[in-house]
Amino acid sequence: MGNAYPNKFARSRLSGSEDTITSVTAHAAVAEIASEMEAIVAGLGEGERPPVERKDALNQRLRGLGNVRIAGRLAVPPRVMGKAAFVHLSDGISRLQIYVRKQDAVAISNVTGDALPEEGAAWEVFGNLDHGDFIGVEGYLFITNTGELSVHVEKLQFLAKAMLPMPDKMHGIADPEIRQRQRYADLIASSLQIEHEALTTREVFERRAKLISSIRNYLEAHGYIEVETPMLTPKATGAAAKPFVTHHNALDIELYARIAPELYLKRLVVGGFEKVYELNRNFRNEGISYKHNPEFTMLEFYCAYMDVNGMMDFCEELLRESVQKATGGLKLTYEGNEIDFSSFRRLTMREAVGGDGLSDAELLKEFDGRVEETLIQPTFIVDFPKSVSPLSKASPEDPRIAERFELFINGMEVANGFSELNDPREQYERFVDQMNERDRGDEEAMVMDEDYIRALSYGMPPAAGIGIGIDRLTMMITNKHSIRDVILFPHMRPERKGHEADEQAGEE
């Protein structure tokens, strides 16, 4: 009967826009009064209360700000004391305490929007609330006897029910499966948890968003244009990886989820986009690990009339700028290592490995197996063997070397760039070499792309390009060991009910 769950709740605008809990507590006048009280409380002993006259003076000023109307989720179970109660509301980021006194509050009807006439209606509504429910309240700001900023509630409106119990308020959710499968529960638990050692889940993904927007801003500011190239492609190319295969019914052809946008972006360089980027998902049908997810986010960009050295300079600037914007600094701790983004080393692969006279294959094996994990500080490894760089221009000084680099941070590859091969004839030959590798059983060798050769044949200006792993970079700046902790909904096996699992077991 009636509308138990209202469609909306109009919040006040003390803070300028709609008053979220975060914006009310951050509002200059409110924040100033709260910090004055914090200073008083900081000077008190254990269990000691702030002087009443100081508190009352601040409360006078808070009353002068007028009423606020805020809404949020009950962040804790209500602390009820007979005919008055305290509880914290959360907007997912911050929390604010409210104080409900039986005689002072009226309940707002979800049907008429007016105050319910019955005596004690608000108190009855409040009594039915559980940890996790959503309510809206209107009242005035004040500071309690113990010195906490709170809202003295005059109007109370029930907004939505939490049918499932909230996660443990002290421990949050420990099971990584639930954290990753039910990210909504993880976000709630993390925002309601009382003590935190690390960033909340919300903060991790806000930091990720800030990193990405800073990267976009930096690229836009330097004249790059964002484009979107096909995710479903007739050929899986641009990287060495196994693709996902799907089928287009109307055309009756196989399509591959892209493993890299590289060749499309370079077609655009041919077409006249001198600075172009794409920041989006790639798909690789390979193993899952703490640093591999089947779909991952990569930034790729290309710049005409630039070479591998210019690209390293630019990459360094881009990362400094965006890490600074996302974290507020250039030094951060990752798994106990202090990582300094203020300067990047540059080493040739042969210098890094330290072995002369090794063949290309031996060099790569040594590098992957031994050296890679030791590269903790941001380090560009340059001079890759040409044989493993089919899209990269060869060095004019040494035809066995590619003008290519990879960036390593904390032993993990974060970026990969090179001077782009723009000779259509040589590119054709490199593709033929790759096809031969494929015939010898290398499933990840590239395939021939005739249209790409045709594009290069129209002439591509000298250019440099790069791919930057956004998920891995996010791991660095949020101190997360697993890529699944920086992807909102990481790939997992489908959830199976108990009886389905039994049936499955029976079949095998």
Place this chain on the structure above:
RNA sequence: GGUCCGAUAGCUCAGUCGGUAGAGCAAAUGGCUUUUAACCAUUGGGUCCCAGGUUCGAGUCCUGGUCGGAUCACCA
């Protein structure tokens, strides 16, 4: 795919040598008009991941499986 570890109340966990299934939080009821991990009293709550086996008796031991994690391989 190999190896190791784990799964017990809604949540976080304990469970000794194989002998009646436990705590805190959450929930329910009562009390308490400035509390804050509120407090006090009372109550309810279990497919001990699943299927077999050993045993008089299995949360505990054995076998197989499911799911998850770590690590190695793979993956620039």
